[in-house]
Amino acid sequence: MFNQGLSLNQAPPASIPFRFFLTAPLFGILIGLVFFFYPLESIIDQYSPVAIAVVHLFTLGMLAMIIFGAMQQMMPVLAGAVIKQPVLFGNIVHISLTLGTLLFSASFLFSNKLLLTIGAISLSISFFVFFSNAIYLLFKVKYLTSTVNAMRIFSICGIITAILGLYLATDYINGSLGTQHFNFVNSHATFGLFGFGVILIMGVAFQVIPMFYVALDFPRYIQNKIPILILIFILALVGFFFLGLDIYVLKVILSSMFILFSVYGLNSLNNRRRPVFDVTLWFWKVSLYMFIISMLNWLFIPQDSMFTLAILFGLGFLYSLLQGMMYKIIPFLAWFHLSSKGHMTIPTMREMIKEDFIKLQFFIFMASILFFLLAGFLSNIFLYLGAFMFIVSNVILIINCANALIKYNQISKLNPMDSFLSK
Amino acid sequence: MTHSISSFMTQDHRDCDEEFAQMEISVSKDDWNEAQVKFDSFSQNLEHHFNMEEKIMFPKFETKTGMLGGPTAMMRMEHEQMRTVVGQMKDDLNAKDKNHFFGLSESLMMLMQQHNMKEEQMLYAMVDAHLSQESQEVINEMQGLVKA
Numbered sequence: 001m002f003n004q005g006l007s008l009n010q011a012p013p014a015s016i017p018f019r020f021f022l023t024a025p026l027f028g029i030l031i032g033l034v035f036f037f038y039p040l041e042s043i044i045d046q047y048s049p050v051a052i053a054v055v056h057l058f059t060l061g062m063l064a065m066i067i068f069g070a071m072q073q074m075m076p077v078l079a080g081a082v083i084k085q086p087v088l089f090g091n092i093v094h095i096s097l098t099l100g101t102l103l104f105s106a107s108f109l110f111s112n113k114l115l116l117t118i119g120a121i122s123l124s125i126s127f128f129v130f131f132s133n134a135i136y137l138l139f140k141v142k143y144l145t146s147t148v149n150a151m152r153i154f155s156i157c158g159i160i161t162a163i164l165g166l167y168l169a170t171d172y173i174n175g176s177l178g179t180q181h182f183n184f185v186n187s188h189a190t191f192g193l194f195g196f197g198v199i200l201i202m203g204v205a206f207q208v209i210p211m212f213y214v215a216l217d218f219p220r221y222i223q224n225k226i227p228i229l230i231l232i233f234i235l236a237l238v239g240f241f242f243l244g245l246d247i248y249v250l251k252v253i254l255s256s257m258f259i260l261f262s263v264y265g266l267n268s269l270n271n272r273r274r275p276v277f278d279v280t281l282w283f284w285k286v287s288l289y290m291f292i293i294s295m296l297n298w299l300f301i302p303q304d305s306m307f308t309l310a311i312l313f314g315l316g317f318l319y320s321l322l323q324g325m326m327y328k329i330i331p332f333l334a335w336f337h338l339s340s341k342g343h344m345t346i347p348t349m350r351e352m353i354k355e356d357f358i359k360l361q362f363f364i365f366m367a368s369i370l371f372f373l374l375a376g377f378l379s380n381i382f383l384y385l386g387a388f389m390f391i392v393s394n395v396i397l398i399i400n401c402a403n404a405l406i407k408y409n410q411i412s413k414l415n416p417m418d419s420f421l422s423k
Numbered sequence: 424m425t426h427s428i429s430s431f432m433t434q435d436h437r438d439c440d441e442e443f444a445q446m447e448i449s450v451s452k453d454d455w456n457e458a459q460v461k462f463d464s465f466s467q468n469l470e471h472h473f474n475m476e477e478k479i480m481f482p483k484f485e486t487k488t489g490m491l492g493g494p495t496a497m498m499r500m501e502h503e504q505m506r507t508v509v510g511q512m513k514d515d516l517n518a519k520d521k522n523h524f525f526g527l528s529e530s531l532m533m534l535m536q537q538h539n540m541k542e543e544q545m546l547y548a549m550v551d552a553h554l555s556q557e558s559q560e561v562i563n564e565m566q567g568l569v570k571a
Contacts, residue, residue, distance in 0.1 A: 339508075340504065350525060
């Protein structure tokens with residue numbers, strides 16, 4: 001196993017994570033378009049069918065898409081967990097996740113149960129194939145690190161989220177929402193957002209912040225204890241939902257842990273050893289600030305709708321960070337795979353994607369968040385502006401990533417020996 | 424005091440990271456003379472680290488375990504890849520090409536960290552498990568290697 005773990009030949013070809021990364025912003029464009037074709041009130045109402053569609057376009061089409069793509073690249077490197085037949089695995093997960101998300105969301109937008117049935121089956125294939133492999137591989141890892149631990153907990157939360165999701169989808173298909181329906185919905189969302197989303201991001205941050213930026217490690221107690229504590233409090237939260245108890249004390253505990261993590265993350269980034277300007281830092285810092293703000297908002301501001309919180313947490317925290325990560329991983333993988341094949345004349349990581357275009361995309365993305373938030377204070381008209389900016393930012397994200405991929409494809413078609421022959 | 428091979432080599436990784444950051448600081452300040460000194464020191468220590476592994480630790484591990492084409496072969500390949508990038512950075516330093524230098528240093532940073540992670544989390548743990556009896560002897564021998 002260790003031979004495999006240390007062999008980069010076992011890592012998936014670059015095209016596998018790339019296709020996941022490029023698909024995610026396409027779903028972002030779809031989300032933006034929904035705002036122009038459906039009543040705004042229905043998007044803001046968290047339990048309406050349109051809102052369910054939008055939330056899943058985001059959580060499945062963007063969040064899970066990027067996470068699944070990145071995990072296939074990271075598991076062999078960070079955990080020595082090598083996926084056998086990575087191309088077949090990547091294809092099955094990618095196609096079923098893309099198709100499943102489209103059909104699932106369409107079923108809620110067009111009130112069609114057949115689409116929901118096929119979508120739910122397709123999503124089940126994607127999640128169970130991904131997580132059964134991830135759990136099997138991660139629990140075989142002999143030398144444990146905080147990241148492997150976090151990835152294990154993330155995988156367990158992921159599979160529970162999927163099972164709860166499947167249960168809810170079955171309810172919708174049968175047309176019988178039980179008395180406990182909203183408790184199941186809240187449990188599904190809690191496992192998905194906190195377990196699947198936050199714990200994975202924590203696990204990655206523990207490794208990636210010190211690694212990318214030569215920054216301070218997170219304290220050991222945060223790395224070793226917080227992910228398992230979060231899992232325990234998620235389970236407690238679910239218990240409280242079903243027992244009808246007030247969850248405020250659990251909200252305080254969970255938010256405190258999340259804020260503590262963010263504060264240490266920001267402290268580490270602000271005291272990093274690498275002095276070089278790096279635009280991806282903007283995404284990481286905004287993300288961690290937004291995480292803190294979203295938790296304070298969740299704790300202290302009475303919510304008339306969850307929309308503001310969803311924007312702060314979903315776009316501000318989760319999507320900002322994932323974009324920052326993609327802007328690091330894509331240029332590196334493009335450079336790395338070309339360099340490993342023996343190509344000598346390769347653009348450097350900084351030449352793969354023009355920094356000015358990343359900055360432009362960042363500002364437009366920030367503007368979309370700002371407009372979405374302003375809508376809660378001023379007028380729903382700002383939702384249109386936010387949606388428009390969100391579409392534009394995702395288009396630029398695709399162009400930026402595609403630029404690196406075009407350079408990669410062009411060079412990978414050449415014979416590495418050509419550069420020697422032409423000299 | 425007896426160190427494990429793992430903790431000794433991990434500390435050496437951290438020292439190289441620190442030197443790497445110092446070198447980048449000099450380049451970012453456009454202090455090319457200082458950058459040259461820092462670069463020489465960094466590349467010398469990096470090469471020393473590679474040699475400690477390739478000339479002493481890996482052969483002992485390979486003899487003990489019989490794993491010849493496994494993890495150590497992959498680590499040697501990655502060392503070569505890093506040596507190539509360091510060579511290209513040297514050219515940029517001579518040409519005072521700051522942008523290209525940072526483009527390469529970014530790649531080297533990622534390569535080094537990815538490589539370190541694999542060593543620290545897997546290979547060194549295996550080395551500790553197989554060479555625990557002679558760990559101090561291995562460390563002494565590695566420390567005794569003359570820097571080029």
